[in-house]
Amino acid sequence: MNQLTVYKKSVKGEEEISTRNDGLSRDLRSTLICVDGKSSVAKIIDASQGLMNVPQCLEELVEKGHVVVDEKATIETMKSELIVAAHQILGADAEKITGKIRCTHETRESLDAAVHSCKKLVRLVIDEKKAEALMSKCSEILTP
């Protein structure tokens, strides 16, 4: 499970919060409450303070249909992480590529294409080794 994935409650999940019809365990219910369509898996894990196995709970909630992946929010989170990675690796030169990442459409394919395009630009005008480092970090961020 990608730690940057953002989940949102489904209609069934919203109903479960108020009705408790499905009798979810305490961990599942706590995880369901934390899912807000904004927080990534990593944030929910931080918020849980190790009291429950968040990835496993999320997988169960997906299976039961209480939560679904919010693609748009996930892409936004990934974009932010990519921009942070670009600044860490390229320093001030990161501005040459961050615009490309920011303007990318809200799909994973567009984000992949933008990252490859950025890698080419970095290889051409910044540094070949940094391009490889950036690509490696971006692959980690984008791996499902």
Place this chain on the structure above:
Amino acid sequence: MELDITFVISMASILVMVYCLYLVTSLKHNVPGGIIGKKWNFLIGLVVFFTLGYATLPFFGAIPESVLRLIVSGIFFFGAVYVLITVNLIYRIIKELSE
């Protein structure tokens, strides 16, 4: 120094070369490194050399013939090197973008 067509062309050449020098140096901060950046400093050096070489054009009449031949052959040689680097750079950019 007569104001004939040769002088006018010489002055125009020097002005164009000075403009090239301005362009090549002002673009430097856009290409700090990488495949293009590595070659860019060398290209700047060549443009500086050409600008200095072109600046001697109005004084060609006063320069001894042996020195003149050396200057012209030097400009021809480094002109060829400049073209070689530029074509090679374009080839690498095309290769990089088409991968």
